[in-house]
Amino acid sequence: MITSVLPGFMELLPAEQILFNHFLNIIRTAYEKHGFIPLDTPAIERAEVLLAKAGGETEKQIYRFTKGDNDLALRFDLTVPLARYVSEHVNELSFPFRRYHIAKVYRGERPQKGRFREFYQCDIDIVGRDKLSFVNDAEILAVIYSVFNDLGLPKFQIRISNRKLVQGLLENLKLEKIAVEVMRVIDKVDKISENEFKKSLVDLGIKEETIKQIQSFIGIKGHGEQVKQALESLNIKNQTFQAGWAELREVLNNVRFLGVPESAYSLDLAIARGLDYYTGTIYETVLTDYQGLGSICSGGRYDSLVENYSEQKFPGVGISIGLTRLFSQLRELDLIKLGASSPARVIVLPFDESAAPSALEIGSKLRKKGISTEIYFEAGKFKNKLSYANKLGIQYAVIVGEDEIKGRFWTLKDMINGQQEKLSEKELLKKITASEAGNR
């Protein structure tokens, strides 16, 4: 029988899993700190609901099956379930509805490096009923900043634009009929050469002169006045462009007050986010020194979340972090270091069976103080017990033998520097509690 994990599925060893969970926890904490409400929906939905808007690729990738008379499928993202949830519970929710959802999604695509068939998405969305202030778009930017700052990853930059700007440009260039195709090319600009970029546009029937205008448009990047002047010099007057610029200004004006340093984000007209879905603000996030990874956190504003299930308009803005892929990339680039293979800070090692009661007692007291503690019960050479503790990377070993029991003290061994000391119970609890507090 094949007992290996299925290809395209991530399965981690303890030290990796602990680090992965640490990341999940930081993201969850950042989302909650910004007042987002947890949501958890079933992984299985009606296939009809999931596929209501989905295109060809999704239909190919989706895990679909029947059970009894039901045509079912596994969710391939967390946005469609959110739309279903909002339309189902609209009268029980308060709007704006700010939710986060951290869960696995499923896409049965061809396995390839860095692609997973089951992966965690960490999403937030703010969904309004009929309308939603653009200040929310500034706040989403602040959440992205907070998350990646808290994760302690290498230098990152958030790129922001507004879909209406590029749409306005394309209207101005009379290219609105092939807008989707052009945006798909723009989306790739960082991944292809200048010649390939030009050729892709020529293939769409676009003239040399017009291509130059597109190139100078997507070359606009930076901050404040500088960008403002560049945009104004384009001299685009149509309503779409002007609306996009007004929305973007509102975001940029407000984000200043949210404690996000200017160095953390930049206006970048080259981001287009291929999806039809977005209608306003769009975000991408890159690790500045590892841009080949692509965007590690993307999202944007949409006019209506649930247009497939509801007549009412639910405008929203949100982002998604694909943590499984990001984690795998960071590991591969050796940008994150593994720590211990156990959550335990302390392991209690009885010398032999007669020390078991004392070992249980001190272990129990440590746990009551909230200290993660393992008590080792197996028989065997003491050397093997220390080696077990070492393999798990547990910092402190409390050694309990005949001397300790007779002398009413505990031997504490720091497994990192090898130092041993004899401590009273009070001293032991104090020392480890203090060390624990320092670790938080």
Next chain:
Amino acid sequence: MITSVLPGFMELLPAEQILFNHFLNIIRTAYEKHGFIPLDTPAIERAEVLLAKAGGETEKQIYRFTKGDNDLALRFDLTVPLARYVSEHVNELSFPFRRYHIAKVYRGERPQKGRFREFYQCDIDIVGRDKLSFVNDAEILAVIYSVFNDLGLPKFQIRISNRKLVQGLLENLKLEKIAVEVMRVIDKVDKISENEFKKSLVDLGIKEETIKQIQSFIGIKGHGEQVKQALESLNIKNQTFQAGWAELREVLNNVRFLGVPESAYSLDLAIARGLDYYTGTIYETVLTDYQGLGSICSGGRYDSLVENYSEQKFPGVGISIGLTRLFSQLRELDLIKLGASSPARVIVLPFDESAAPSALEIGSKLRKKGISTEIYFEAGKFKNKLSYANKLGIQYAVIVGEDEIKGRFWTLKDMINGQQEKLSEKELLKKITASEAGNR
């Protein structure tokens, strides 16, 4: 289009979800405090692996499907994936391997009250290589106690027995050939009348005299000396019975040192745990005043975890909490109270658009202190803003208007008692930080 959640799937509203997550978090914290390592395996496995040992019911209930050439299925528990993981990673793990796994599992059974097709299991297991000390069985009992104590549920009792005792009795009564059938009847003793119980045994061809012996055996409950005498008076000498009694004594002798009060557990020979799987210690947990709910946390010791995939022996001991079902039962009995519909402790309410920058600034400062804070950006009457805060159950509102901005103070409204006070920034941060610390 039907947008309701599928029958048999739990979907929660914000206040319920926050409470559910709170429970999950308490369980996770208790497991980690006892030094259990997190594990996360794919929800999709090879059908062949999942069904290697499974019987008829499981085959009927499993969600099975093909994708490409792969015969796949959704996991129906967390034990089979653990067995697969251990057999796959045996050389990379340290034994005893103590893992916890909190995740959803899937069983497509006929929907009925209190049964779910997707539900959370919260499992811990300690898995040894070749051997595993029975002190671990005492520790598992201490974890059960810790979890339910921390959850703050109504009075509960852990029932413990050892499978070998009932097996030894049945050997003694020459009933070993129908042992599985008899244990299935014993398992039901709390749910059926005495007459039904007797009839079930008579139907198995068991004599009146023998039934009396079974009845007096399963009537043995309690603690220490009392149980010891009752067991000895049975005068069962076979090896199975004696081994079971020795194992059980070791568990009971050690659990005393782990800080578990005697009132929290009881020896109870009526628990048999229908599954063939268990071979030693068995646990059940009931809410003392709501025994109709059945066992809310069960488990036991098994001789070998991975016998289907490996030649080597991996004895283990573990438990499982089915949180989805338990939560639904507690809600139904009104034993748990819902709290707020948002994780936010503070909401910042700007009077109008001109107050937005100040609102963003103070909101951002609160978040930097780790206080979960929502900032309300939507236009509209102030009354509606307060009503939104009230609906979400957020305790503190920071009101920002013209007076506040001019006078350089903040108005803090306690939404619970309605009191308002004017505070400097320093006073505000101090007050809310202190209140937050008190809440932890």
